[in-house]
Amino acid sequence: MNQNNTTMPTAKSGGRRFRNDVIFIAALLAIVALAGLFVFLFRQPGDTVVVTIDGEHYATYSLNENMTVPIHTGQDGEQINVLIIRDGQAHVQEASCPDGICAAHKPIHREGESIVCLPHRVVITVHSTSEQDAPDIVT
Amino acid sequence: MRHKSKKIAFLGLCAGVALVLAYVEALLPPLYAAVPGIKLGLPNIAIIFILYRFGLREATVVSFVRIVAVTLLFGNPMTFAYSVAGAFLSLLVMTILRKLDFLSIVGVSVAGAVFHNVGQILTAMVLLGTAELGYYLIVLAITGTISGLLVGLCGAMAVKRVFIKNI
Ligand SMILES: [Zn+2]
Numbered sequence: 419m420n421q422n423n424t425t426m427p428t429a430k431s432g433g434r435r436f437r438n439d440v441i442f443i444a445a446l447l448a449i450v451a452l453a454g455l456f457v458f459l460f461r462q463p464g465d466t467v468v469v470t471i472d473g474e475h476y477a478t479y480s481l482n483e484n485m486t487v488p489i490h491t492g493q494d495g496e497q498i499n500v501l502i503i504r505d506g507q508a509h510v511q512e513a514s515c516p517d518g519i520c521a522a523h524k525p526i527h528r529e530g531e532s533i534v535c536l537p538h539r540v541v542i543t544v545h546s547t548s549e550q551d552a553p554d555i556v557t
Numbered sequence: 558m559r560h561k562s563k564k565i566a567f568l569g570l571c572a573g574v575a576l577v578l579a580y581v582e583a584l585l586p587p588l589y590a591a592v593p594g595i596k597l598g599l600p601n602i603a604i605i606f607i608l609y610r611f612g613l614r615e616a617t618v619v620s621f622v623r624i625v626a627v628t629l630l631f632g633n634p635m636t637f638a639y640s641v642a643g644a645f646l647s648l649l650v651m652t653i654l655r656k657l658d659f660l661s662i663v664g665v666s667v668a669g670a671v672f673h674n675v676g677q678i679l680t681a682m683v684l685l686g687t688a689e690l691g692y693y694l695i696v697l698a699i700t701g702t703i704s705g706l707l708v709g710l711c712g713a714m715a716v717k718r719v720f721i722k723n724i
């Protein structure tokens with residue numbers, strides 16, 4: 419029953435594992451850097467904000483108009499996230515959720531960026547309505 | 558029989574340590590709140606310790622107890638689903654890598670931390686029906702690597718130094 423298999427690694431196997439750790443982490447970071455570069459190169463500025471509640475479309479707003487939108491959720495609408503659109507950026511001013519992560523999120527304006535309020539199941543995502551939102555890549 | 562109850566008591570103690578670490582983490586200022594889900598994952602120190610000292614079964618039980626306790630104390634049903642998915646994907650990946658035995662605890666911990674975030678993001682994508690959340694993975698993979706390093710170093714130290722007789 420007792421798996422006391424915490425044998426001390428020999429110097430040799432310890433060195434090998436350490437080298438593998440370094441390779442593994444470097445490979446991981448390289449993949450992430452590539453993905454980040456890809457996103458950075460292909461992401462366009464967005465022009466609308468789409469709000470979904472529980473995965474269902476709730477409303478779409480233009481990023482070009484300043485406005486304040488209280489988003490009510492919950493059975494009696496007792497939960498609230500206040501969405502602010504100002505100067506082409508969207509952020510959550512205040513929220514009644516327990517974690518407050520959505521209100522702490524930095525303002526968003528690039529396509530695909532989103533603010534999530536997990537407790538209230540609210541997602542605010544920037545979209546682009548321009549026709550060329552997916553550049554055609556001819557291979 | 559004595560050994561078994563001693564082991565259960567010891568695992569309970571580990572769950573308590575994981576809970577305290579979760580509480581300590583909740584007290585830290587949220588300077589990384591720009592993206593949801595960025596956490597140090599301090600409770601994983603206890604989980605990694607158990608995974609290496611006992612095995613997957615014990616680590617799973619303690620992880621689950623910890624998540625239930627944290628949810629009851631500071632969470633809600635949504636964060637529960639999210640935490641469970643992250644914790645189990647992370648445990649699964651760490652168990653496989655540990656069996657393959659080509660990384661040290663630190664490397665395994667980094668993979669565990671990154672897959673913790675992958676599990677959470679996938680759950681959020683399913684629960685909230687938005688594919689755009691995939692963007693978060695890029696940020697979370699980097700922060701996961703850093704926190705995984707820290708957690709792995711602490712976990713390795715615990716595995717090396719903490720011994721209890723007859724367990
Ligand atoms: Zn929120």
